Amino acid sequence: MASTPYDSLDVKLAAHGLIARGGFHPTSEDGLPGSPGSLVLVGNAGPAMWVAFDAARHAYAHGPNPLDAWIVDVLGNVAETFGAAALFPFDGPPYLPFQRWARRTEPVHSSPLGMLIHPEFGLWHGYRGALAFAERLELSLPDTQSAPCESCVDRPCLSACPVDAFTDDGYDVPVCVDHITSADSGDCMARGCAARRACPVGRKYAYEPAQAGFHMRAFASAQSAS
Ligand code: B12
Ligand code: SF4
Ligand code: SF4
Known part of the structure; x- marks a missing residue:
């Protein structure tokens, strides 16, 4: 670059x-x-x-x-x-x-x-x-590649959340946190956000449960403390 x-x-x-x-x-x-x-x-x-x-x-x-x-x-x-x-x-x-x-x-x-x-x-x-x-490095412009979501007809990410936390008004954080710290029927705490896991793009980069669980626990405990 x-x-x-x-x-x-x-x-x-x-x-x-x-x-x-x-x-x-x-x-x-x-x-x-x-x-x-x-x-x-x-x-x-x-x-x-x-x-x-x-x-x-x-x-x-x-x-x-x-x-x-x-x-x-x-x-x-x-x-x-x-x-x-x-x-x-x-x-x-x-x-x-x-x-x-x-x-x-x-x-x-x-x-x-x-x-x-x-x-x-x-x-x-x-x-x-x-x-x-401080200096102006020689940097190249980003590649232009189209947005994967534009050609994703079914949008499985939007139907995978057990409590529909992704709404037209944005991400409903309290609804998500209430669920993952109680019933957690999507197994989000152990395996990562079910909506994120539903996306077909880049699956080979998906985080393993140890990593996904670490991020989810950090997220849930920060939210519970706030
Ligand atoms: C505050 C924050 C949150 C808040 C609020 C998010 C919100 N509703 O805006 C909370 C705590 C809820 C949150 C949660 C998560 N977050 Co967050 N968050 C941030 C943080 C620290 C600041 C965002 C901000 O206010 N920026 C200031 C404005 C001025 O900057 P901006 O770039 O113009 O703002 C954009 C974002 O606010 C974004 N946005 C709007 N709504 C939402 C909703 C979500 C879920 C996210 C991720 C972003 C987002 O749109 C804005 C315009 O582009 C950023 C880091 C950062 N410094 O950007 C990470 C960041 C956005 N989060 C990130 C992630 C991954 C998450 C989680 C998925 C973490 C996890 N568990 O693994 C969760 C989502 C929970 C879930 N279901 O899994 C990543 C996103 C990476 C990416 N691929 O884009 C970031 C960039 C951190 C990182 N280290 O990479 N997050
Ligand atoms: S499933 Fe993935 S590609 Fe499809 S709309 Fe959701 S985030 Fe975009
Ligand atoms: S972590 Fe689970 S409950 Fe929260 S938004 Fe993702 S799928 Fe929904």
């Missing part, structure tokens, strides 16, 4: 199961602190990040958000190596607009679930941080 540091950045990130998910040259409208010349998004797809985190997690077992704490360390070190500043999607509120940035870096599109869908990874990917570089 880019000139100087980008290839070695890929290698450094891959050691932790992470991927450089493209970058762009921010303007004052992109909601970034400072005015960096380039922003590179860092994320995960499929289980690779989970494998790396799982091997290191004993060191993070006692904090409230072990995955976030691990990412802060990993990406903080990478940022230092490359002379960049690390930004994180969980710092907030107010939160940094990672999904808006992602649309500038990759062929991702809105899905009816609120998550961005990727033509290859489907719904099985996320954004873990971003690296802000």
Whole structure:
């Protein structure tokens, strides 16, 4: 994608199961602190990040958000190596607009679930941080690929939720949380959101139960505490 540091950045990130998910040259409208010349998004797809985190997690077992704490360390070190500043999607509120940035870096599109869908990874990917570089790196434009949801006639994601939490008005978080912390008839806590699992795109990247369950427990306990 880019000139100087980008290839070695890929290698450094891959050691932790992470991927450089493209970058762009921010303007004052992109909601970034400072005015960096380039922003590179860092994320995960499929289980690779989970494998790396799982091997290191004993060191993070006692904090409230072990995955976030691990990412802060990993990406903080990478940022230092490359002379960049690390930004994180969980710092907030107010939160940094990672999904808006992602649309500038990759062929991702809105899905009816609120998550961005990727033509290859489907719904099985996320954004873990971003690296802000002072300099203007040479970056390529994202591929243009059509939105998988446009040709998905049956939209199985919208009928898979046992409590119809995805409504015309958006995602009904309390209804979802009430259900997954009680009857949980969709087995969402152990296997991940049933609506997400119903999507046919990118199934080979689907999170294993250990990873899916970890994210769901973190989500449910954060919501129950708020
Ligand atoms: C607050 C938040 C939530 C809230 C509220 C979501 C909402 N209704 O808006 C809660 C706690 C409910 C939530 C839940 C989840 N979230 Co969330 N969340 C965020 C967070 C931290 C901030 C969003 C925000 O306010 N941005 C600020 C505005 C200004 O930025 P924006 O990009 O312009 O905003 C966009 C989003 O708000 C989005 N949006 C609107 N409605 C919904 C609904 C859902 C479910 C999601 C995921 C997004 C979404 O549309 C906006 C315009 O593009 C982001 C990280 C981030 N910094 O973006 C993750 C993020 C959006 N969440 C994410 C995910 C994966 C989830 C979960 C699926 C986690 C899980 N369990 O695995 C769950 C959904 C529960 C389920 N059924 O499984 C991912 C989405 C990845 C992707 N492929 O797009 C993000 C980007 C975090 C990440 N690490 O990648 N989330
Ligand atoms: S099931 Fe169809 S509509 Fe739903 S997210 Fe997947 S591709 Fe999009
Ligand atoms: S986690 Fe389960 S209850 Fe919540 S939105 Fe997904 S399918 Fe519905």
